[in-house]
Amino acid sequence: MNVDGKHFRSIWLGDDGWSAEIIDQTRLPHEFVIERLETLEDAAKAIEVMQVRGAPLIGATAAYGICLALREDAGDEALEAAEARLRRTRPTAVNLMWALEEMLAAVRNLPRSDRLAAAYRRAAEICDDDVATNRSIGEHGLGIIEQIAANKPGETVNILTHCNAGWLATVDWGTALSPIYLAHDKGLPVHVWADETRPRNQGAALTAWELNSHGVSHAIIADNAGGHLMQHGRVDMVITGTDRTAGNGDVCNKIGTYLKALAARDNDVPFYVALPHSTIDWAIADGMRDIPIEERDGAEVTHMRGRMADGAMMTIEISSPGSPAANPAFDVTPASLVTRLITERGVCQASRAGLLSLYPEQGDA
């Protein structure tokens, strides 16, 4: 999407035709810095230190990591070593594994001399496919926003979102934010309540930065505020992304999503979850019971990084010294609280039957 009027993806081929360029997301929202990835190690490090994050973008970066490795050595051993190096960067990222397998399948059986070009072609396809998928999610979600707008002509449609499921987490468009960008670009009056999303503040840092850069009206709110806004009719719909969608429609997303879903139900606000098919884990029949929840370092709760008045970055302790913190990173929102799922194939009920109506080929499994 746009940054100060210029269109960007979150990863793209450099003007030299071989390096990959990314936005260093660890510097956002305070600095917009483009980083050139020239080697396998550059790509691996970018994933490891979270200069890139978000499942689709991690996959795309790994794909270019394979390309960069092949530039130096297109042999079988080097290819395997590159795959192993990239696989270690974020061991739990399903999409990373998928992208690496796609890349290997595209080059493994080719003569060495053909591998490099094939790798760049496949990496570009992976990126373009992600953009098309997200654009398609956006179009299906746009229909929902248009319906709400039709019911309040001339008024702003107020949309609450949690965490960052925007273009920075994908190659472009994002998932939850894709319908919002399409609505905005089409001239619909939309306003976004961006949950700050403690403890890592992806909402206040990344979602707000994205929306501000693209010119979409928004306000950051504490995670505590959404229920109150819904009680007072100031939220027309909620859209979030999901890290993992169970086969029954339960949704595992950033911690706190469940609380917003409860408030949405209590106030008759529709609650949508946007997702590409790649986040659906068909093997999980009961998300509440079976999706394991990552417990992260308590220091993410007790300490905070940000910018001082002089522009320099600083980490500060914000809680009572000596008090421990617990930090579950995700929660599961039961399907019963989800109004509809929005995928690249359309909108469906959050249930096994709903998902199968869009992905009938999974019914054979």
Added chain:
Amino acid sequence: MNVDGKHFRSIWLGDDGWSAEIIDQTRLPHEFVIERLETLEDAAKAIEVMQVRGAPLIGATAAYGICLALREDAGDEALEAAEARLRRTRPTAVNLMWALEEMLAAVRNLPRSDRLAAAYRRAAEICDDDVATNRSIGEHGLGIIEQIAANKPGETVNILTHCNAGWLATVDWGTALSPIYLAHDKGLPVHVWADETRPRNQGAALTAWELNSHGVSHAIIADNAGGHLMQHGRVDMVITGTDRTAGNGDVCNKIGTYLKALAARDNDVPFYVALPHSTIDWAIADGMRDIPIEERDGAEVTHMRGRMADGAMMTIEISSPGSPAANPAFDVTPASLVTRLITERGVCQASRAGLLSLYPEQGDA
């Protein structure tokens, strides 16, 4: 309660016999600093900048503010000006208004020469009454904790709380935390999940500091985490305080309380609200409809103050520069989500009938 083994109240008469001493709560949890209030303006500022906060403590501070004003001028005009000055400090604090009326009633009809001594007497009574009230709330709440403990012998009772309704918010004991202190002091195994309570982090800063100072087992959690903990059976009860209780049992408390009440109901976790009678606003028949909600500065959301590694305090910007923030400070939890109210007179249903069963004298009004 105790700080490193020594007992403190949150406000007390100085050794000089006329100044009021407070703990500067804006310096907590990083520094324990005692502040001397010597003038009306000291007291008003202490309330405004939230060196003191919490309804009862605000009331007590305002009471001493009247004393300090009378030291300089015991005339009617000065008294009225002092009352007006203090009334403006936190316009939504009903307890503040109550304390000011008490003080005026105690001195207004006296000759000037008698006013000062009467004011100090009444201020001391307000403080002592608050301590007795909170101790009594604690005893009624203790009964509830003991019942839960009896149902899981040998196991820890896990209690979630939001914001700070501890002794720092009152003169001593606190409201929501009073039953917890009594349970702890009695040797019951209790563990507290302290919601950090964005944007001002009263939970992470003050509740955690209180519990740590008194030796009560606890962990800080992001406000987003409580629902997940309840889904997994890790919360036995919720207790919060309230800034204002409507005559119908609706409860106005720190923003985010409503979300926890929703999660409690969804997971069959009992949700208690502890309050002294002074927070009951009998004139408000419908809290959801009629309690105005303070909208505070967005900078509380976008900036954060804390301690750097070198020990110095620093304010940092934690969100995307240029993005606005909305900051509603309270929300209303409808009575239907409140299992019981705990007052100094006992435990009752969150309803007009429930409240009248404890305060029958209000039925005549």
